[in-house]
Amino acid sequence: MNHVTDELELFALGALAEEDRTRVAAHLAQxxxxxxxxxxxxxxxxxxxxxxxxxxxxxxLRSRILSTARGxxxxxxxxxxxxxxxxxxxxxRLALVALTIAVLALGSVDVALLQxxxxxxxxxxxxxxxxxxxxxxxxxxxxxxLDQWAGSGGTLFAPGKPDSAAFVVFHDLHPLAPxxxxxxxxxxxxxxxMRAANFAPNGEAAQTVILDTPVDGYSQCAVTxxxxxxxxxxxxxxxxxxxx
Amino acid sequence: xxxxPADDVLIAALAARDLTALASLYDRYGRIAYALAYRILGEAxxxxxxxxxxxxxxxxxxxxxxxxxxxxxxxxxxIVHHRAVDVLRRKTTFRxxxxxxxxxxxxxxxxxxxxxxxxxxxxxxxxxxxLPQAQxxxxxxxxxxGYTHVELAELMGVPLGTVKGRMRIGLxxxxxxxxxxxxxxxxxx
Numbered sequence: 001m002n003h004v005t006d007e008l009e010l011f012a013l014g015a016l017a018e019e020d021r022t023r024v025a026a027h028l029a030q031x032x033x034x035x036x037x038x039x040x041x042x043x044x045x046x047x048x049x050x051x052x053x054x055x056x057x058x059x060x061l062r063s064r065i066l067s068t069a070r071g072x073x074x075x076x077x078x079x080x081x082x083x084x085x086x087x088x089x090x091x092x093r094l095a096l097v098a099l100t101i102a103v104l105a106l107g108s109v110d111v112a113l114l115q116x117x118x119x120x121x122x123x124x125x126x127x128x129x130x131x132x133x134x135x136x137x138x139x140x141x142x143x144x145x146l147d148q149w150a151g152s153g154g155t156l157f158a159p160g161k162p163d164s165a166a167f168v169v170f171h172d173l174h175p176l177a178p179x180x181x182x183x184x185x186x187x188x189x190x191x192x193x194m195r196a197a198n199f200a201p202n203g204e205a206a207q208t209v210i211l212d213t214p215v216d217g218y219s220q221c222a223v224t225x226x227x228x229x230x231x232x233x234x235x236x237x238x239x240x241x242x243x244x
Numbered sequence: 245x246x247x248x249p250a251d252d253v254l255i256a257a258l259a260a261r262d263l264t265a266l267a268s269l270y271d272r273y274g275r276i277a278y279a280l281a282y283r284i285l286g287e288a289x290x291x292x293x294x295x296x297x298x299x300x301x302x303x304x305x306x307x308x309x310x311x312x313x314x315x316x317x318x319x320x321x322x323i324v325h326h327r328a329v330d331v332l333r334r335k336t337t338f339r340x341x342x343x344x345x346x347x348x349x350x351x352x353x354x355x356x357x358x359x360x361x362x363x364x365x366x367x368x369x370x371x372x373x374x375l376p377q378a379q380x381x382x383x384x385x386x387x388x389x390g391y392t393h394v395e396l397a398e399l400m401g402v403p404l405g406t407v408k409g410r411m412r413i414g415l416x417x418x419x420x421x422x423x424x425x426x427x428x429x430x431x432x433x
Binding site: 065 | 275276280289293296299365369396408412415
C-alpha cells in the first residue's frame, strides 16, 4: 500500500486538485495509520475559520435551509402520493432519472454510461459529479418547493453538449386549478424574467419538461403558477434556485 | 453548553429527520460556516448558497457522520469549505488575485478586533500571525483562497517542495500553539 503521508497537509488545507483529493480520500478510507495523521492535521486546519470575523448572516438563510429540509422530510415520509416510487425520487435519485434521460438525449446509450448510472445508485452524495461527468460537463441544480409547495421539486439539467436542450425533471407536482399552468422561468442578473416553458402536471410521479431556451447567461431559475401560457410573471413562486 | 444537547445528540436526531436538531445545529454553527464561505467566495449570495447546500448535505448525509473521524463542527465546516472551494474553482474569474488580495481582504481587516473576543480565536490568530510571512501566505492562500499547491508554486515562483514544506512547518507550529493552549486550559480548570 502506498501511503499518502506526503500529501496530508495539502489534503487538510484543501490544496489538492479534485482527482488527487479523491485518491487521497480513498486511501484514508482504508488506511488507519494515515487516517490518524490526517485527523490531527484536519483539526489544525479547521481551527483556521476561528480567525475570521463573524459576519451577519442573511436572516432568510435559516428558513431557507429548514424549508428545503422540510421538503425532504415531507417527500420521504408524507408524500401526497406516498409511494415508494416518489420516495425514490428525492434529489439524488431524481438526478439519476435525469441522467438516464440525458444518456438517451445524447443519443449515445453505451454500456459504460449505464454502468456509471448503476454505480451512482449506491453513491447518493456523488450524484451531481456523476451527472456532470457523463454529460460532458453538464450541470444540475435542484429547485425545492417553497412554503405550501414544500415536498415538490425539480432538477434542472443543462447538458454539456451545446446542441442538447436543457430540461427539468419534476417530482410531486401539486395539481392546479383549471386554466392555470406552471411556468418555468429563467432570470438574469438584471432581474429580467424569461419564460422558458409552460406545463401542466400530468399526474405522474416524475415529469420531464424541456426548456425552449439555453440557460447560459441566466443566474436563477424559478417556477410560478400563471393564469395563462404567455405574458409577464404574475403568480406566486413555487420553487426557485440559483443556477450560476 | 448548559442544557443544550451535545452535537452528537443533534447529529443522531438529524439522521432521524428531526428538523429541530437541524435548526439547533444551524444556530450553533451557521455563523462561522457563513463567515468561512464568505471569506472564500467574497460574495454574499454565493456564500449563502454554499452554506445552504452544506447544511442540506449534512441533513441528507447525517447517517454517514463518524465521530471517530472528527467532531461535528469540523465535519460541517469541512463540507462548507469543500463546497466553497469547489464553487470558487469553477468561477475562476472570481479568484482573488494573488497575494495582495489575500492580505487586504475585508475579513482580514476585521479579524484582529473580532478575534480577541475569546481565547481560542486569539490563540489561533496569534499563532497564525507568528508564522513567517511566506508560511502564513501559503496556508491562507490554500485554505481561504482555494489554490492548489501546483497553482501556489506557480504563483509564488517557488518549487512544489517549498510549498509543501511551508504548509507542513506552518501547520506544525499552529498545532503546537493549539496544544499549548489546550494544556493551559486543562491546567486552569
